[in-house]
Amino acid sequence: MKLFSVDKRVVHSSKRVCCRPAHNISSNHARFIALFVLVLALPLFGCTGGAQGRLKKEIQQIITGTDGTVGVAIRNLETGDLLSLNNATRYPMQSVYKFALALAVLHRVDTGQFNLDQAIHVSQLDLLPDTWSPLREKYPGGEVDIPLREIISCTVSQSDNNGCDILFRLFGGPAAVDEYIHQLGINGISIKATEEQMHSEWSVQFTNWCNPSEMVKLLDKFDRGGILKDSTQKFLWEQMVATTTGPKRLKGGLPAQTIIAHKTGSSARNGEGISAAMNDAGIIVLPDGDHVAVAVFITNSKLDDAINERVIAEIAGAVYNFYR
DSSP: OOEEEETTEEEESSOOOOOOOOOSOOHHHHHHHHHHHHHHHGGGSSOOHHHHHHHHHHHHHHHTTOOSEEEEEEEETTTOOEEEESTTSOEEOGGGHHHHHHHHHHHHHHTTSOOTTOEEEEOGGGSOSSSOOHHHHHSTTOOEEEEHHHHHHHHHHSOOHHHHHHHHHHHTOHHHHHHHHHHTTOOSEEOOOOHHHHHHOGGGGGGSEEOHHHHHHHHHHHHTTSSSOHHHHHHHHHHHHTOOSOTTSTGGGSOTTOOEEEEEEEOOBOTTOOBSOEEEEEEEEOTTSOEEEEEEEEESBOSOHHHHHHHHHHHHHHHHHHHO
8 A cells, every 4th residue: 555645645545646837828828727627627526516415315215214313424535525414413432432542642642742662561450351352362461561552553453442441541531532632623522431431331332422524524634634643644544444343334335445444333232122333434545546534323223233234334335436
């Protein structure tokens, strides 16, 4: 995967941008050519109202028959066009919030407070049982020094719950991460509880919520290079591309080999068989190298996980086919 920068954006594709100066062209002629090119390009960039309407209608058809609430936000990261459905609901993020946590920790790497190669001591008490944790499987006894980069990698790519809480403690807790995200101008995201706290009581997970449009806004800021330095942005991008969880969600609706940098989130079910969260949010790289951010959150659903995953995949497929 080759990387190069255009207008401070790190582009993960083979796309090339070529700008050649014009010679011996009058200013009026040049303006006419520029206007003509712009008119020709309008159908290619962004969504006109009618086009957005068609995509919205297709997504509405996909979610017809689902129960619970399905929230969707789509942002063309080249034009800024935004489309959302059921956006006002506060959707429990579950592990999607590990993306925000990673941004916060990597910001401190950028400022010199942390170092990706620094050793973090992980005790046996840090590796809680009865929770998803590849770190615990790798270091069952704890009492080891693990590089910060490995903890971030496991937390993002494999959604490690113990790794998540180790990072929270390192940063200063959920409140500190919440404050950092709000300082970025992202107000429709709330981070209040650790993974351990979410596991303690069903209602706690709902304190970690977002509006889908705010999640794609955060993805946009990340993608444009407005949050992290190039090296840390590249590191987080690679961890999100390497995500192993939720292969049948957004990724499942895309053609093979399509690059998507994403973070999933899932809840257990309560005694009534209700799933609080089935989520996926990420950035799709289109064949021409353009980027589109998509966030799908499904809450309070009694449908099988496989059905909800298929809904997310079909939405991703509709977005990909619309923009490609």
